[in-house]
Every structure is written in C-alpha cells, then in structure tokens.
Amino acid sequence: MQPFRVEIPQADLDDLQRRLAAVRWPAGLPEAGWDRGVPPDYLQDLVRYWQSEFDWRAAEERMNRFPQFLDEIDGVGVHFLHVRSPEPDATPMIVTHGWPGAFLEFEQIIGPLTDPRAHGGDPADAFHLVIPAIPGFAFSGPHGLPGWSVPRTAAVWAELMARLGYDEYVVQGADFGAAVSMVLAYTHPEQARALHLNMLVMRPSGEPGELDGLSEEDRYRMTMVDRFVAEFSGSMKIQSTRPHTVAYPLADSPVGQLAWVVEKFKDWAQAPNVPEDAVDRDVLLTIASIYWFTNTAGSSAQFYYDNLDYLPRADAIGRFAPLSQPLGIAVYPGALFKPVRRLVERDFPTLVQWNEYDRGGHFAALEEPDLFVEDLQAFGRLLRKQ
Numbered sequence: 001m002q003p004f005r006v007e008i009p010q011a012d013l014d015d016l017q018r019r020l021a022a023v024r025w026p027a028g029l030p031e032a033g034w035d036r037g038v039p040p041d042y043l044q045d046l047v048r049y050w051q052s053e054f055d056w057r058a059a060e061e062r063m064n065r066f067p068q069f070l071d072e073i074d075g076v077g078v079h080f081l082h083v084r085s086p087e088p089d090a091t092p093m094i095v096t097h098g099w100p101g102a103f104l105e106f107e108q109i110i111g112p113l114t115d116p117r118a119h120g121g122d123p124a125d126a127f128h129l130v131i132p133a134i135p136g137f138a139f140s141g142p143h144g145l146p147g148w149s150v151p152r153t154a155a156v157w158a159e160l161m162a163r164l165g166y167d168e169y170v171v172q173g174a175d176f177g178a179a180v181s182m183v184l185a186y187t188h189p190e191q192a193r194a195l196h197l198n199m200l201v202m203r204p205s206g207e208p209g210e211l212d213g214l215s216e217e218d219r220y221r222m223t224m225v226d227r228f229v230a231e232f233s234g235s236m237k238i239q240s241t242r243p244h245t246v247a248y249p250l251a252d253s254p255v256g257q258l259a260w261v262v263e264k265f266k267d268w269a270q271a272p273n274v275p276e277d278a279v280d281r282d283v284l285l286t287i288a289s290i291y292w293f294t295n296t297a298g299s300s301a302q303f304y305y306d307n308l309d310y311l312p313r314a315d316a317i318g319r320f321a322p323l324s325q326p327l328g329i330a331v332y333p334g335a336l337f338k339p340v341r342r343l344v345e346r347d348f349p350t351l352v353q354w355n356e357y358d359r360g361g362h363f364a365a366l367e368e369p370d371l372f373v374e375d376l377q378a379f380g381r382l383l384r385k386q
Contacts, residue, residue: 001163004068004079004139006060008293013056016254016292020051023255034266038259042274046262047255050285059286063103066110070139071163073156076148079103079139080132082164085114090126091380092166094157094184098175098199099300100261101363102138102290103131104283108369113376124384125377127170132160134176134303138290142299150176150310154184158191167191170383172376174199174364176303179310189324196328196353196379198364198372200339201225205318210343218340225312228336232267233312235260239304240311247298254292261288270334270361278334278367312337320347326386328353328379332368334361352386353379 029040066081081103084090093113097105110129117123133140135148135156157180161169171192173181178199185195204210204222211219238246249256262275262284269278276284291297304311327348331338333356345351355375360368 001069001071004070006063006068006139008056008060012293016289017051019254020047023047023253038263038266043255043259043262046258046281046285049281050254050258050288054282054285054289056286056289059282059289062107063286066103066107068139071160073159073163074152076135076143076145076156077140078132078135078156078160080130080160081106081110083110083114083129083131085126085128087115087117087123087126089124090114090128091383092128092130092161092169093376094130094132094161094169094171094181095365096132096134096157096171096173096177096180097137098173098177099137099303100264100287100291101175101177102287103133104286104290105363105366106131107283109365109373109376112369112373116377121377125380127376127380128166130161130164130166130169132157134180134300136299136303137296138294138300141294141296144299146302146306148303148306150179150307151183151187153180154187157184158188161191168193170194170196170380172196175362176307176310179307185323185325186321192325194326194328194379194383195323196330196376198330198332198375199335199337199362200329200344201312201337202339202343203318207318214340214342218342221338221340224337228312232336235264236304236311239301240308241305243298243301243305246301250291250297250301251295254288257292257297258285258288260297261291265363268336268362269367270332270359278361279363283366323348323350326350326352326383328375328382329355330364330372330375331356332360332362332364332371333358334367335364336362352382 112119113127116125171181171184178197185192265275271278365372
C-alpha cells in the first residue's frame, strides 16, 4: 500500500493541447438540440474552454488535498482515498462511484462527513471515508484483464477494508456502485453492517396484485427501466456488447471522450438545458480529463461487458433477496430510476430510512452535496440507536 498523488506528465498535457487544436469536426449534422446527442455548438464551446481556460494543474491540486493510495489486490492496482475523521469514534464507510464516475464526484461531501465539527455539525455524525476506484476506472487502471464482475469487485472492497483495519463499516453507492455495495452487503454481512443507496433498479415481478393500489407516480416509476432502455441506454448497449470497438475512438480522440462523458451528465443529472445546470464546467472537464489521461475509456467499458446480469434491462430482476442489515434509501427527483417504497419494504424488511428530495439527479453527491451529507448523517444516527 503506497501513497499516491495525481501528477500527469507535462508531455501528456501538451499532447492533449495538440489533439484539441487539430480536432476534425463532423460535417452535416442537423440542428436537433440534444435529441440526437451532444449539439455541435455546445461541444465546440466546451472544447474551446478545455483548451484555453481549463486549468488541469489546479484540478490536480484540488484532488491532491485528499490522502490517496495504491494497493494491489487480486492482481490489479486499486486506487483509493482514505480520509480518516479526527473523531476517533467515527463510523467507517466505503463509498463507490459508477460510470462515468470518479472519486471527484465525492469531493464536496468529504469534509462535512469526516469532520462535521469543523462544518458546524455534530461530531458524533462523523465518518471515516474510503473511496476506491473500480478496477479499470481512472487511476485503478487500465489493467487489461477480463472478468472483473461486481462480485469480484465487492470481494476486493472487503479485502481493502480489512487491510485498512475496519472490521465493521457502512457501504454506500449508486449506479455500478449500488450493485457493488449490495453484493458486498449480501456476501459480507458481518463486516458490511449497513447499506445506503441512492439508486435501486426495480422491475415488476409479475406476481398477482403486485401493482394494485399503486399511485400514478409509483406506476410511472415502474416504467422507468423501459424508458431508460429506449432512450438513454445507447452507451450501455455498446459497452456491454462491443467494448473493444468503442475503445479505439475514445482512446484516440479527447473530443470524442469529452462528448461521451458530458452527454451522460445532460441525460442522467437534473440538467434541463445543459450539463452545467447540474455540475460545474470545471468538474465535468476534470472527470473527462481523468479518463483521457489514464486511458481508461476502454477498460471501464469492459465493466459493462463483464456485468450483464447487473445492468438495467427490460428483463431485469423483479424481486430481491432480503438483507439482514439496515437499509437506507435516498430518492432524488432527477434520478434515472426511482424505486417504489411499498415494493422496497416488501423485499427489504430491514428498511430503516427512506427520504425523497426535491432536487438532484443520478450524480447526487456531486449535484446536491448538502442533501447527500444530511441523508448519510441521518442514516448514521439511526444506526447508532440500534
């Protein structure tokens, strides 16, 4: 286990500048807003900003404020943040990102969660935070190995937490992070003592009377998987079937990489007009730059191919096995998937917290860090009462 700092060589920054200056733009694209994908005028302006105004070295300084490490587990390098609270009795928690995510998603929640006293809160609400990058993503890759499934990743997280000396901890996640966190809770119940999610994909199971009495809103929620598959799952379908093919253009073109990332923040965040409605432009460019400099567009795409059973599909699972641990759910209005409480309570009798918010989307910790922090602190207080 070695300390790590983000330090991209100047030659790589110069290469990025050269590629941005030499971009060849597609011709003949009709005006369609965001209906056909990222609009040319929007992307051209964003690329101009990336080339002339965005400061990667400043982004590095922000990221390097947090203690980072690399360790080798199950044959791959794992990058993670380990931010211990100054409060000795803080609750350990491992937080997992999704795609196209990075630890930067959690930048604004780290201080309030690890040191609530310094942020005007109750020191009893403190957490020790471990924030790893999924193998093949960002600074945990690329590793070039197939078979990195959700269960295999969960097993690595269990080993990581054991190496850090945490015998019991809370697990939290959304997107792929939700799947990894759930499997970790199922497979290591003595260590993963509670589970908190801000994404849970539910499908009707087809059982008689299952949907009887549901409100119009809840019935709509049960159609959200179908809407995702029909409208927002283009990247999922490509990466889960032909990850090699999409890797070539993304590894060769930073503009292609940028478009691939920012489209998701428009479609998946609560961003009615442009991605910046939900996420700061410099943060968007930092995330895209991380994927570019680490050359992990292709290796992160492999995670889709290796985890078909965990993807939101029209034939996805309709029921879940119950958990033995307390479960907390946070629902944000702009989320891709919003579960139905009655069905969650049916499958998870250990549900102890359910909160619905009036703002925020799929990238909740990044979009609405104040709500995210409040929800996790409230969950921690419930756990201490049990």
